[in-house]
Every structure is written in C-alpha cells, then in structure tokens.
Amino acid sequence: MSGRPTPAGRPERRPLGHPGLVPDRPRRGKVDCIDFVERVTAYLDEAVDPDERARLDQHLEACVDCARVLDQWRTVIALAGRLGEAAVDTIDPATRDRLQAAFREEPPTP
Amino acid sequence: MDFTDERQLVAALRRRDDAAFAWLLERHDASLRRVATTFVRTGSSADEVVQETWLAVIAGIDRFEERSTVKTWIFRILMNLARTRGVRESRTVPFGDLGPDPDDDRPSFAPERFRGRLSLAPGHWRVGAGPAPWDEQPDEHLAAAETLVTVRQAIAALPDRQRAVISLRDVDGWTAAEVCDLLDLSEGNQRVLLHRARARVRQALEDRHQEAAR
Numbered sequence: 001m002s003g004r005p006t007p008a009g010r011p012e013r014r015p016l017g018h019p020g021l022v023p024d025r026p027r028r029g030k031v032d033c034i035d036f037v038e039r040v041t042a043y044l045d046e047a048v049d050p051d052e053r054a055r056l057d058q059h060l061e062a063c064v065d066c067a068r069v070l071d072q073w074r075t076v077i078a079l080a081g082r083l084g085e086a087a088v089d090t091i092d093p094a095t096r097d098r099l100q101a102a103f104r105e106e107p108p109t110p
Numbered sequence: 111m112d113f114t115d116e117r118q119l120v121a122a123l124r125r126r127d128d129a130a131f132a133w134l135l136e137r138h139d140a141s142l143r144r145v146a147t148t149f150v151r152t153g154s155s156a157d158e159v160v161q162e163t164w165l166a167v168i169a170g171i172d173r174f175e176e177r178s179t180v181k182t183w184i185f186r187i188l189m190n191l192a193r194t195r196g197v198r199e200s201r202t203v204p205f206g207d208l209g210p211d212p213d214d215d216r217p218s219f220a221p222e223r224f225r226g227r228l229s230l231a232p233g234h235w236r237v238g239a240g241p242a243p244w245d246e247q248p249d250e251h252l253a254a255a256e257t258l259v260t261v262r263q264a265i266a267a268l269p270d271r272q273r274a275v276i277s278l279r280d281v282d283g284w285t286a287a288e289v290c291d292l293l294d295l296s297e298g299n300q301r302v303l304l305h306r307a308r309a310r311v312r313q314a315l316e317d318r319h320q321e322a323a324r
Contacts, residue, residue: 024298032233034224038217041305045286047297065240072241076311079261080280084141091139095157096132099164103131108124109172 026052031059036066040073119180123171135164138181141282142188148274149192159195163188185292218309244319257315264314268307275300276307
C-alpha cells in the first residue's frame, strides 16, 4: 500500500516501518501514536478486543497528544450531530404541502 | 401518539393520519437528501429522487410488511430509485463490492507529523506536530455557527462513500449495523470510511483554527 499513487498521481509518503495504516486492522504489540490515531473510531465503536483496548488505554494515559486526538474525535462527532439537529436543509413548504395532499388522497387498500 | 413506536406509526399512516406523515417528513427528508446526493449528479436530481421516494412510500404503505423498520424500508426505496437514476445518468454507483476508493486509504494525519523509524521514538508525534488544541472550550466551540459551517463544508467535500457514511452515522445518528445494512458495506469497510471522514473533518477544523490564530 505504501507508494500507491494518490488520486493526484503522487505516491504518498509513509514513514518507514509503517506500511498500511488501515484503521480496521487491530494493532498488536506496542501502540505508537501513529497506530493510535488510526484506531480511534474502532476504539469509540468498541470494536477492539480487550487486549488491544488495554494497550490503547495505556497509550492514552501516557500521551497528551493522543488523548487530545480522542477528544477531538468526540468533538467532531458532536459537531456533526449538531448539523443534524440544525436541519437547515429542511423540505420546502410547497413540496411538503404537495406530499401531504398526495398522502391524504391515497385511497386505502382494502 | 408515539410515532417512535413502529406499530403506532404504521397504523397511523394506514389511517392517513396527517400528523404521522408530517412526522416522517420532518424526521427523514433532510437525511434522504443527504444520501441521495451521493448517487446522483445534481441537487435537483436529488430532490426529485427524494420526492419519488415519498410518493413510493405513500403508494406502498398499505403493503409494507413490517419485516424491517419503517426507516430502513424508506431508505431502501430511496437507494433503489437513486441507483436506477444514477445508472441513467451514468454515474458510478459507489457502494457494494466495488472495492475501496484509493482515496479511502489516506492516513488520518500526514505521515510527516510522526517520527521516522530511525528516530529515538519511532511512530511518535514530532515535536510541535501533534493535534492543534482547537477545542479547549468545547461548549463555546460547539456554539459557534462558524464552526458548524466548517464542518458542513468539510463533509460536503468528502468522497461520496465517506460522505454517505458520516452523514448517516454522525449527522443522523444511525448505528453501524444500520449503515452496513443500507449501504451494503462490511463492518470493517464502514469503519474505515467513517474514520477517514472524521479525520478530514478534524483536519478542516484544525486548519481553520490555525488560520484564525495567525
């Protein structure tokens, strides 16, 4: 996967020793920051086994930056949820009326 | 009347209870439009697909067999209509067994932000390259309308599949299982797409913070 061209056709630079930073792949052994940041979503979805969770937690305790990444992930989720609540792209009133009328007039199936 | 109770909802829709249908529109219309835009080329096509979906819901509610939730049923109708139209507009359908988009395996943070293998602490943040602290006051942050604009724009700019997954999971609050089922994704792929999407939104917020700080 390393050296695979990006859509822009430029090969992506990955630090040596860290090929294939796939978020879905559990991390075995010691967890470094570069591993942790790919596991945040799995961690929050509780899609990590107890052994990996323990190692991720251990890393979190020792690393302020990664703890901040976890917080920021939570903030991103909260902000996206705000977008849903804001519902700025609600249905326009004319369309709503038309659909409500169609609903009212739909004959019941016997 | 509790429309979150499926039985009451279906019964009310079959009675042609205006309030029940208004509740459905309120609850799902915006979200249907978000999903539709991942399959068709233009906003007006998306609007049309969403309207067709509602008309199909109206025509089909009496035959709805309650083997799935009303929500899943409505979104399946949308997916079928959107796929058909997407094919007609010769836009590639971005879901199913087509394999990952090359864009989907970009790392969450630029690799340059971490130390290389030959350093003292390989794989750790380089000095000063950690995440910028843009969320020190979460409440204040969440309240800023500007912040939401940044999030909205970042989501709009995502590749199709990432946009669909983050829209359903984080904007609309669907579960992972519901998203996998609707979009025909494996749990693992769903998570990769979601993670990439969140990473880009995070980066957009960090960029905005740093611009503001300059």
